[in-house]
Amino acid sequence: MSKLYIINTSNLPILGNFWHTVRKFTSGFAHLNFEIFSINDDSNFDSINDSKDNIFFIGNHGLSANKYPQIIEKLKLFPNTTNILVFS
Numbered sequence: 001m002s003k004l005y006i007i008n009t010s011n012l013p014i015l016g017n018f019w020h021t022v023r024k025f026t027s028g029f030a031h032l033n034f035e036i037f038s039i040n041d042d043s044n045f046d047s048i049n050d051s052k053d054n055i056f057f058i059g060n061h062g063l064s065a066n067k068y069p070q071i072i073e074k075l076k077l078f079p080n081t082t083n084i085l086v087f088s
Contacts, residue, residue: 002053004034009042011071014059022086026057042071050078057084 004026008014014022026036034055039045048054056075075083 002032002034002055003048003051004029004036004055004057005048006036006038006057007059007071008038008040009071011042012058018059022057022059025086029055042074045074045077048078048081050080052080052082054078054081055084056081057086059086 006014006022006026008019030036056078058075075081
């Protein structure tokens with residue numbers, strides 16, 4: 001089954017009302033048979049398999065707090081997984 005991972009860590013937080021927007025947007029993927037997970041800690045990446053059927057959702061709010069968070073380096077370990085970066 002395909003999986004969508006919402007990245008919401010201390011380095012890349014999804015803040016305030018944007019969280020509700022993200023949940024609404026990503027809930028549409030459930031209708032396409034995606035399982036939806038929230039990544040709240042960097043250690044959660046250890047249990048994720050790289051797959052062309054998977055998606056990472058990254059909101060840009062955390063980028064303003066940390067110009068280049070280390071979590072971006074972790075995403076490079078998943079070359080087959082699609083990334084969605086939302087600027088708001």
